[in-house]
Ligand code: C2O
Ligand code: CU
């Protein structure tokens with residue numbers, strides 16, 4: 170049981186200035202919740218912010234009434250607020266709470282790194298940008314018995330870019346509530362909002378002291394729109410291998426070694442890096458090959474001392490990953506993710522339509538296996554609520570090495586198509602799928618998935 174108060178706070182993110190934030194419990198990121206598989210967690214959120222909010226546990230197998238549907242608002246406890254947000258769109262199924270709301274998470278799922286974040290309709294991107302994001306780690310005995318690096322050698326890394334104005338305020342260029350009702354004003358930000366400061370766990374370009382040993386880096390890209398291709402580079406310019414042990418929805422069947430690792434918004438990669446061969450005093454920089462100038466750097470590790478290392482990376486990680494076959498699928502569906510016209514301006518559409526809470530886009534039957542074919546015009550990281558899926562193909566070819574394991578977000582590259590396969594199980598009810606470029610999501614690229 171947890172109680173989280175959503176409130177305004179400030180933090181010294183850049184040296185010498187206070188940055189006002191919207192927070193969970195006064196910090197950015199919010200408090201990290203650690204849970205055991207199958208042990209339900211109840212989180213009561215109290216909204217003391219000046220805006221309505223919605224809480225979603227990303228990657229959680231959560232009953233629909235606790236999944237954070239974008240119109241299931243928690244209205245501000247203190248501030249008078251009348252509108253329901255979102256262009257006055259009426260949703261008769263919305264369950265509005267005033268001040269507080271209790272979310273129940275059964276967490277009957279594989280251990281993995283989840284994250285919770287705001288999910289209010291048309292307002293998710295600014296809400297996350299201003300600080301409404303936190304980590305939630307699910308663990309179990311089987312995973313702990315593997316002997317992966319643990320304790321101080323397990324590092325959750327929430328990577329997010331932000332822009333700051335001269336006064337240290339977070340600058341969200343597309344945000345002006347009076348303008349957002351006017352069609353077209355967000356057009357300059359169609360590609361999404363980027364920042365030139367890279368934060369890791371809320372700190373700009375941190376340097377973390379490590380032992381000359383293996384570390385388990387649990388990486389989340391919590392950026393609104395920025396893509397990264399991460400590499401770990403030593404002082405001698407050589408890249409350290411990134412040994413991937415897990416994906417969005419938990420451990421892989423077996424480790425996969427990468428020289429660099431692309432990570433789209435909302436994706437998680439669980440990666441082991443071994444600093445054993447780095448000389449004491451040496452540095453390893455985590456860099457973004459897709460960045461330029463100062464956005465090329467993410468953080469650094471400084472090797473402070475030699476140390477014993479009892480950790481290991483077993484050859485078999487998870488023996489029970491679902492292996493759905495094409496022939497298991499009772500249905501194949503096609504979805505395009507493309508730019509288009511909405512509400513008189515530009516927007517982002519799924520199958521030619523912008524998000525509408527009153528329309529059911531997909532009705533899937535509980536227990537059915539389906540193949541979804543996704544096609545994109547530009548980069549779109551596509552996320553499904555409730556379920557994990559496997560990537561079956563990319564661009565008509567076998568999936569790439571980083572597509573391994575159970576995913577809940579797949580990064581479609583420009584002009585690319587991909588096929589995913591999943592089984593709709595766990596809960597019935599109204600869920601979502603959407604692009605996790607947060608601006609795309611707010612500009613229509615979301616759809617309803619009803620599980621019956
Ligand atoms: Cu990160 Cu709809 O979620
Ligand atoms: Cu989600």
Ligand code: CU
Pocket residue numbers: 517548549550604605606609610614
């Ligand atoms: Cu998108």
